[in-house]
Amino acid sequence: MAFTGGDNFNRESELKAFDETKRGVKGLVDSGVTKVPRIFIQPPDDDHLPQSNTPFDLPIINLHGFHSDPVLRNEIVKEIKHASRIWGFFQVINHEIPVSVLREMREGALRFFDLDHETKKEWYVTDSTKKMFYNSNVDLSSTLPVRWRDSFHCRMAPDPPNPHELPPPCREILIKYSKQVIALGCSLFELLSEALGLASSHLKDIGCADGLATICHYYPASPQPELTIGARKHADNDFLTVLLQDHIGGLQFLHQNQWVNVPFVPGALVVNIGDLLQLVSNDEFMSAEHRVVSSGFGPRVSVACFFTTGMVETGKVFEPVKELLSEKNPAKYRATTMKEFVQHSHSKVFDKSSMLHFRI
Ligand code: OGA
Numbered sequence: 001m002a003f004t005g006g007d008n009f010n011r012e013s014e015l016k017a018f019d020e021t022k023r024g025v026k027g028l029v030d031s032g033v034t035k036v037p038r039i040f041i042q043p044p045d046d047d048h049l050p051q052s053n054t055p056f057d058l059p060i061i062n063l064h065g066f067h068s069d070p071v072l073r074n075e076i077v078k079e080i081k082h083a084s085r086i087w088g089f090f091q092v093i094n095h096e097i098p099v100s101v102l103r104e105m106r107e108g109a110l111r112f113f114d115l116d117h118e119t120k121k122e123w124y125v126t127d128s129t130k131k132m133f134y135n136s137n138v139d140l141s142s143t144l145p146v147r148w149r150d151s152f153h154c155r156m157a158p159d160p161p162n163p164h165e166l167p168p169p170c171r172e173i174l175i176k177y178s179k180q181v182i183a184l185g186c187s188l189f190e191l192l193s194e195a196l197g198l199a200s201s202h203l204k205d206i207g208c209a210d211g212l213a214t215i216c217h218y219y220p221a222s223p224q225p226e227l228t229i230g231a232r233k234h235a236d237n238d239f240l241t242v243l244l245q246d247h248i249g250g251l252q253f254l255h256q257n258q259w260v261n262v263p264f265v266p267g268a269l270v271v272n273i274g275d276l277l278q279l280v281s282n283d284e285f286m287s288a289e290h291r292v293v294s295s296g297f298g299p300r301v302s303v304a305c306f307f308t309t310g311m312v313e314t315g316k317v318f319e320p321v322k323e324l325l326s327e328k329n330p331a332k333y334r335a336t337t338m339k340e341f342v343q344h345s346h347s348k349v350f351d352k353s354s355m356l357h358f359r360i
């Protein structure tokens with residue numbers, strides 16, 4: 001449903017004018033806006049669910065020793081299983097990506113967003129066939145409030161970009177960080193496979209780790225944070241997401257109809273289950289809806305790595321893993337192709353109802 005902010009303003013022309021500046025939300029903030037333009041204003045009752053008062057204990061899973069110590073590995077698999085079934089979110093520490101690499105990734109993303117306008121606008125594209133593209137919001141033509149953030153997307157696997165296809169201020173770190181996230185993802189898919197009672201390599205073998213999109217988000221401080229949203233409620237339409245967030249915070253996920261904060265833990269990475277893993281695990285693991293609330297402080301920078309081949313929308317078929325099914329536990333989803341799955345989730349603005357389309 002379209003939200004027009006109460007009066008009849010010409011949303012389309014304001015969106016177009018904003019897009020044509022190629023300056024993103026950062027450009028607005030840098031120009032000193034003190035009032036949020038109408039295209040960003042979200043309906044007052046949007047996502048009006050209570051904030052959790054109970055201190056839910058979002059698990060922080062220590063991965064130390066999972067390679068070498070079978071007893072520790074067993075414990076880690078149990079923790080991952082619990083978190084993936086109940087929460088859809090967890091954090092990992094001792095994940096083998098050095099803190100210096102995390103820091104450099106954040107700083108590299110920041111260096112890109114801080115480029116001067118003339119240089120940065122060369123990367124501004126709305127057509128997503130490129131391996132790297134920067135814009136404010138991918139879906140500016142939508143009727144939904146525009147997110148208070150800018151982003152750049154890099155398709156890092158399969159078929160990684162040539163360095164010159166990536167922006168110089170963060171070229172090297174994007175390549176280095178994405179490689180290390182792929183290695184971490186491969187380990188996580190092993191542990192997740194074991195948590196499902198499958199052979200360690202199962203999820204990798206069906207292609208869960210074949211593709212990676214690395215997306216850097218820049219959420220400027222908002223002059224009226226109660227009117228804006230950094231990221232609307234959505235579930236990720238991938239297998240798994242590995243997210244680097246910073247000290248500003250603001251990420252929340254939905255658990256038992258309450259918004260739960262994902263606290264910033266220095267050196268940790270946030271991991272969340274995507275819809276496609278929910279589908280192949282036949283609802284053993286659940287994706288959780290999440291959002292990013294705006295803050296008067298900032299900028300907040302996050303780097304989200306999505307394990308999916310959805311950017312190339314292949315005809316590869318995904319379905320609930322046969323080994324998990326039985327008479328008592330029949331398939332809850334029909335088979336679908338990556339292409340169909342991604343196209344459908346885009347048409348549904350990424351909320352969890354998009355899964356219903358594939359339910360048997
Ligand atoms: C996303 C996302 C959260 C964040 O990119 O899908 O949920 O903290 N990002 O930026």
Ligand code: NI
Pocket residue numbers: 234235236290
């Ligand atoms: Ni997300």
